Structures are given as structure tokens and as C-alpha cells.
Amino acid sequence: MVGAGLSGAVIGRQLAEAGHDVSVIDARPHIAGNCHTERDEATGVMVHVYGPHIFHTDDTGVWDYVNRFAHFMPFRNRVKTTSQGKVFSLPINLHTINQFYGRTMRPCEARSFLEGEADTSISDPQSFEEQALRFVGRDLYEAFFEGYTVKQWGISPKELPASILKRLPVRFNYDDNYFFHRYQGMPKDGYTAMVEQILDHPKITVTLGERFERREAAGHDHVFYSGPLDEYFGCELGRLGYRTLDFERFEYEGDYQGCAVMNYGERDVPYTRITEHKHFSPWEEHETSVCYREFSRACEPGDIPYYPIRQIREKALLADYVDRARSERGVTFVGRLGTYRYLDMDVTIREALDTAAVFAQQGPATPAFVTAPL
Template identity: 65%
Template sequence: MRRICIVGAGFSGSVIARELAEEGLNVLVIDERDHIAGNCHTYRDEESGVMVHKYGPHIFHTANERVWEYINRFTEMMPYVNRVKATVKGKVYSLPINLHTINQFFGTSMSPVEAKAFIEDKARTDIKDPQSFEEQGLRFVGEELYNAFFDGYTRKQWGVEPSILPASILKRLPLRFNYDDNYFNHPYQGMPKNGYTAIMEKILDHPSIEVRLGSAYEYIDEEFTHVFYSGPLDRYFNYDIGRLRYRTLDFEEVRGVGDMLGTAVMNHPDPETPYTRISEHKHFAPWEAAKFEKTVAFREYSRFCEEGDTPYYPIRSLDDKVLLETYEKKAQKEEGVTFVGRLGTYQYLDMDVTIQKALDVAKAFLEKNRD
């Protein structure tokens, strides 16, 4: 069997490469960037010593025991709980919306039962079947909380009216009537002790895997038995029927001494603030944060992704879904190519889902091609 080519050295490509290599296949992993780990790439900041998430914060969380065991094969996962704060009209609140948020915002001291009844009274019960993000938010928490925490943030993050975004974006956010400010509900949560790039280095450390950086698939002049493509789906077809739309992020670096935010992530939902949030990266590694005298944080600005930008979030509007369906039909006709990952399937995937899907794809390929 000739070599397998894997386009992209993020979680999708790296996991598939490792699974195939362990079964004796010869694998070439290429990535046009000068580093592995895709958008999960981490590095030590030279000035402060802080481990920086180059493309924005990545917090590992999952309910999938198999994925948790898999990631722990290649790293030591340290305890980490994501506790997000939000500055609204000059006051700081806890997210996701919980009993503390509700009591602080409305100046009350309600019990869980009282708060639940209070929010139910605020909610727009006339909206029976929410279809848009806006309808879901109003039905979810009522106008005051929706306008304070969701409306402005969403407009900045997505660049469109919340009334045309799907309700599903908001449905996954919790609303709690206790004082639990853990942003995620998953039983397994943590941060890799040595960063995400170190994980990918270990996954790709196999004698049957060659990694070639600074190499775009379009310029690889070799024949392969099969290609696993985790690049942009529309790019593979040279955008011949149009471009799928993404949001991208610009980062503004802020440096200081000591503790700048007192937390890892501070959201800024107010529409007057041009950025969506600011993240102080030393707090993503609480086991070592105290030893760093200097600190570094990044403000995030969201905008539409243009040619040459790094794609982050697929927009998946109605027009995008129609275009996606056409590309998917073209992809199904491609022989010897499997489209994987966030870009290859044009869907937002958390890291644990990405790993699970990569394991499943590799298993299916091996079973199909086993002698």
C-alpha cells in the first residue's frame, strides 16, 4: 500500500495519522503553517514565560470517557475549571447565568425556587417555538438578561442580526438556579500541562509518520492511496461554486505585570466595547501562574473572514447551508478522499468531538481496507 496523505496537523489529522500508523500504514502529514496543532497551537511567550494559546483559548472538556482516556495517553491533564466573567455597564457578573448572576443583576437575594419563578415570569412565553437566536434568548431569560449578556455580544461575534441566527447556538448554554459558575457541565475537564502542541508532537511521534510543514496540498506532487483532507472544503474545489463564510478573529496584545484580570476570560457584551472578550493566558495554567511576574492578555475582535485570514467559526446561514450541500455532493463523488475536521465538514466541532470523529473515521477506513 502506498502512502496515506493527511492534510492538516490539527487534532483531526494527527489522530487519524496515529491510528493508521499504529496499524502499519505509512503516513505523510502536511500543513501549510509553520507549526503543528492547528488552531490549538500553544507556545511559551518569551517575555513572560506564559503558555499562550495562539489562536484563542482552548479548554478541554468532555463527557466521552474514551476521548478522555485517549488524550491522557499523550499528556498530563491538569485540573482546570473555566469560570467566565462578564463586564456589563461597568459591573462584573458570572457566566453562565446562574443564581449569583440573577441576584446581582436584579439586586435581589432570591432562593433557587424564587429565582426560577422570577425568570419564568420574565421569559417571553408568547414565543412557543423559538426559531432564531433572538427568539430563543427572549424565551430563555427575558428581555433584560438577553439584552445585557447576549444581544450585543452576539452582534459583535457574528456580525449579523441575532434574528437571523439559528436558535441552536443559544440552546447549548446553561441557565442555572444555583451558584455553580463552572462554564461546562462535562465530568472531564482540564488543561494539558505542557500545552496542546506538545500533545500533537507526541501523537505524531511515530516512525511511520512523516510531518511536512510549510506545505500546501495544492503543491504536493505525489500519488497516495488515500487522502484525509481537513482543510477548507470549498478550497479543495478551488471555490468553483463560491466561498463558504466564516468568522475570523483579530487579537490585540496587552502586556502587564502581576495579575491583570484576576480571571482567565472576561466577556464584554456591551455594544460600545469593540472587542468581544479579553483573555489573560497565565490563568489557563493555574498550577504555574503565580511564578510569572509578567503577564500577557489578548483582546478579541471578530469579523468576517476574508481571503488569507484564518477561518474560525462557520456561519452556516441558510445561504451557506445551500452552498454546503452542493459541495458535499461534489465531495461524495471524490474517490480516494475523505473530508474531515471543522474545515473539511464546515461545522463547529469541540476538541473532544473532533477526536472522537477522527477515531471513528480511522477505524472505518482500516476495517474497509483490512486484508
Template identity: 55%
Template sequence: MKKILIVGAGFSGAVVANTLAKTGNYKIKIVDERNHIGGNCHTERDSLTNVMVHKYGPHIFHTSNEKVWNYVNSFGTFRPFVNRVKSIYQGQVYSMPINLHTINQFYAKSFGPEEARKWIESQGDTSISDPKTFEEQAKKFVGEKLYKAFFYGYTKKQWGTEPRNLPASILKRLPVRFNYDDNYYNDVYQGIPVEGYTAIIQKMIEHPNIEVRLGTHFLGENEDNTDYDHVFYTGPIDAYFSFRFGRLGYRTVYFKEYRSDGDFQGNAVINYADEDIPYTRIHEHKHFTPWENHPKTIYFEEYSKETESSDIPYYPKRLEGDLEILKRYESEVSKLERVTFLGRLATYRYLDMHHIIEEALEIAEKFLDHETHR
């Protein structure tokens, strides 16, 4: 029986472990330096309110990939959940993403869909033909006023720099709708697991051929992996190589926790778009499980900052300097024969849960196919 080491007990590692273990041909060890499984998707019930809390910020599962949806549902029950985000700007509450209600409220109009479309087109900066920066991308498509209201302050707080310093790719497309649809996502399948994400991942790795060791630090290229036939690595790519070419840039987030009686804000997520409010959003976790009843509540202010060596990296910055460093690390990865890098940190890309699961399934299946035909 071949021996496999998986570094990281998040979705990437759990999917690979589950796929390989089911064949009966592999003995798998999963290591993670944290004291829990689930990575940044880790959920647990708050001891004082009994609310299911997303410990590293909100996670709403959404996908249009039926295979991925059926896969996660095979490990637990997902209940439908529509993320209806609000944004507060200058004391007014608006609906996000920008939709017909947002436009009419912001401009004090009563446009129909086509009127609103023409209005937004008239607000766009026609002098920008090929947007290079986040700011240019936003101004071209929604104009100065909507950009300043909903994107400028929020983005500056989230990324710690002027939006004109950020690449346009961060704002790949502006989610503007010319109807009253306030569903934050466009995907066919949207939901939240009844027992939380950690329970889903726990079921993935419940197999006699899978061993999990938490609180275990992996040393990357300095680790002796000779006992294993293959290593699947989901940690930071720069950490694997002991930051030989420098650290890649990330933003991280931290939270201030509050509890109270009743209902604090009446919604799962509310953004705070004004630049002078230090946090980016508040999430109240009882609203992620509307099928439950809780007399008390727990909510979090979310703040963004630069990632230091002791922080958990969240959002890859992918600025020009980062991408140059990344190329050097990727060159080193290409020289490794028995190590596969996968997941958000190991590939230095921002990936949603469904992307991570889809990619992990593909990688595991290709690995098994390659092993079969060796």
C-alpha cells in the same frame, strides 16, 4: 506498505495519523500550510513572560467521553482546570454562565433556586412558541433584560449582525443554572495539558512511519494524489474545490496583545457584553496554568470580523445561503473514492476538541476495519 496523505496537522489529522501508524501497515505524510503543528490549538511559551499562550484563542479541554479523555491523557499530563468566565455589563462584573448568583445580582434579589426558576419563567416571552432566530430563542427562555445584558451586544459583535438575523440553532440551549455553580462546562472531565496542546499533538505524530511537512500548501482537487492510497483532508471544504460554488461564510477573530507586570484581570476569560466596547473578551493566559507562577503577564483583546481570503476561518456561519452552497460541495465530496473529509473546516461544522478527537478516532477505526475486510 500503503501510503497515506493527511492534509492538516491539527487534532483531526494527528489522531488519524497516530491510529494508522500504530498498525505498522501505513506510510503517512502530513502536510500543513502553517509553520507549526497543532492547528488552532497551537500553544507556545511567550518569550518575554514564559507564559504558555494559546496562540489562536483559549482552549479548555472538556469531555464526558471516558475513551477520549483516556486517549488524550496517554500523550501527556492534563491538570484539572475549571473555566469560570466573567462578563462585564454597564460597569458591573457578573458570573457566567447565567446562574443563581448572576440572577440575584442582576435583579438585586436574594432568590432561592425555585424562586429564581419561577422568576426567569415569568420574564420569558410567552408569545414565542417556536423560536426561529437567536433573538427569539433568548427572549423566550430568559426574557428581554437578560438577553439585552448578556447576549445582544456580545452576539452582535461576535457575528457582525443583529441577533434577529441569526438562526436559533446558534443558541442551541441557554445555559441557565439555578444554583451557584459557575463552571462554564458541564462535562465530567475538564483540564489543560501541562506542556500545552502542541506537545500533545507532537507526541501523537512521533512515529517512524509519519513524516510531517510544514509550510506546504495543498491544492485540493488540483493536487496530484496518485502516489497515495488514501487522502484524509481536514482543510476548508470550499478551498478543496477551488471555491467552485462560492465561498462559505465564516467569522474569524484577531487579537491585540499586551504585557504588563503582575496580574491584569485576575481571571482567565472576561467577556465584554456592552455593544460599544469593540472587543468581545479579554483572555489572560497565565490563569490557564494556575499551577505555574509568573511575575509578568500577557493578555489579549479578542475582536471578531468577517473572514477574508487571507484570514484563518474560525466559526462557520451556516446561514441559509451557506447551507445551500454546502450541499453542492457535499455532493462533490460523495463522488470521491479515495478522499475522506473530516474535522471542523472540511465538514463546515463548529466542533470542540473532544468532538474532533472522537470523530477522528471513529473515522480511523472504520477505515482500518474496511481495509481489513476488503
């Protein structure tokens, strides 16, 4: 298993329970990948080191799986956004609409009102901007989405697909729960403790702080690779594009913002959001807060890749790497980096479980991709 994140840990555990000897290797000095959490020594706050991760799913099998290895506490992500000197709720809901326009509309009135604000000349939205203008109109688009999107992706919303915004619905009620999923929660002792339990099996060995070299594959029946797809091939065809994140950490005596996530949609604020980590563990009490200001930028060599861009150029390059990968034998590419797709944690775990099941049937003949990247 190349990578001790969710993909490597889950596949490794499944195969270890089936009787295989499993070696897990990771270049970082810790397990759990980007969902790594650690207890801050000075404040006692459980910190999401690489940015916040909130577990949410409708997959009962995945929910049951993670609850084997961690005690999940109830958690609802209620995101706020600061715009025009005021604080609003996201996703856009009835409270957001009434507050923004200074009205007291009922659901049916708000629905009709927004239809009047929307650009109904757009019948088939193709870009992020067209999707927003069609469904919420220019005022809400400019207040909450335009600036944030430019900062997050580094390009105009005109150049992004409409599908990105489809993940952010408009609600004509006062529900401010960010996610729709039936199961939502946070592991009481953090994600790293959960991954540690997944990896805790006598047939699993873990090596940290060591990079995988392709020549090492010869000593194993099969390799499951969750690192960057292009890096497996030495970036011979070019680098796939990612956005990375920089975090500006600061402490605050007391409660800094009263919520876990505060977005900043205006372009003149350089960061996209501030996360206050003690609010990700509301069952705990801490006098001091640990906060992150989050800045998005283009990923350079040596940076941690977060968000695959998947624009036209990247998709063409991805197709070339997929062809190269399918010519390999004895290696399967998994996870967010291995398949160059944005994946929530529950989808990552589901695909890892499915991959292990395929290997149980096909062994080393398991294909390069159990889930197609394109």
C-alpha cells in the same frame, strides 16, 4: 494527512499503529492547528496563540486517549462578563440573577421570577433572540447576549438559530463552571506538546510550511483532508462563509483581570472578550500577564477561518460542495474545516478515531464523509 491539527494527527497515529506509512503536511510552520500553544519567551506564559482552548468531554474513550499523550491538569473555565459597569458570572446562574436584580432569591424564587420576566407568548423559539426572550427576558438578554452576539456573528440575533443559545443554560444554583462535562482539564505542557507526542511515531513523517496540491494525492493510497472544503475545489462554486478573529496582544505587570476569560457584551466595546493566558495554567506563577483583546469579523481570503456561519446561503453552497466531494475517490474530508461544522476538540478527536476505524475496515473505499456535514 492534509493538516497537522487534531484530525490529521489522530487519524495518522491510528493508521501508523496499524502499519501504514503516513505523511502529514501542513501549510503553517507549526503543528496542532488552531489549538497551537507556545511558551512566550519574554514572560514565560503558555500562550494559546489562536485563542483559548479548554478541553472538556463526557467521552471516556477520548479522555483516555488524550491522557496517553499528555498529562492533564485540573481546570475549570469560569467565565465572567462586564456589563453596565459591573462584573457578572456566566453562564447565567443564581448569583448572576441575584446580583443583576439586587435580590437575594432562593432557587425556587429565582425560577418563578425569571418566568415572570420571560416572554411566554413565544411558544416555539426559532431565533437566538426568541430563545433568549423566552427563557431569560429582555433585561438579561440585552445585558449579556444581544451586543456580544452582534459583535461575534456580525448579524442580528433575529437571524441566528435558537440552537446557538441552547448551549448556554440558565442555572438556579451558584455553579459557575462553564461546562457540564465530567472530564475537564488542560495539558500541562500545552496542546502543541500533546500533538507532537501523537505524531511521534516511526511511520509518520511531518512536513510543515508547505501547501497541499491536489495532484499530490496520486502518490498516496488515500488522502484525509482537514483543510477548508471549498478550497479543496479551488472555491470553484464560491466561498463558504466564516467568521475570523483578530487578536490585540498586550502585556500587564501583575494580574490584569483575575480570570482567564472576561466577556464584554455591550456594543460600544469593540472587542468581544479579553483572555488572560496565565490563568489557563493556574499551576504556574508569572509576574507578567499576556492578554488578548479578541475582535470578530467576516473572514476574507487569506484570513484564518474560525467559525462556520452555516446560514441558509452557506448551507445551500455546502450541499453543492458535498455533492462534489462525494464524486471524488480516494479522499475523505475531516474536521472542522473539512466538514464545515463547529467542533469542540473532544468531538474532533472522536470523529478522527471513528474515521480511522472505518478506514481499517474499508481502506481506500472509505467514503468522502464518515460524518455527514449536513
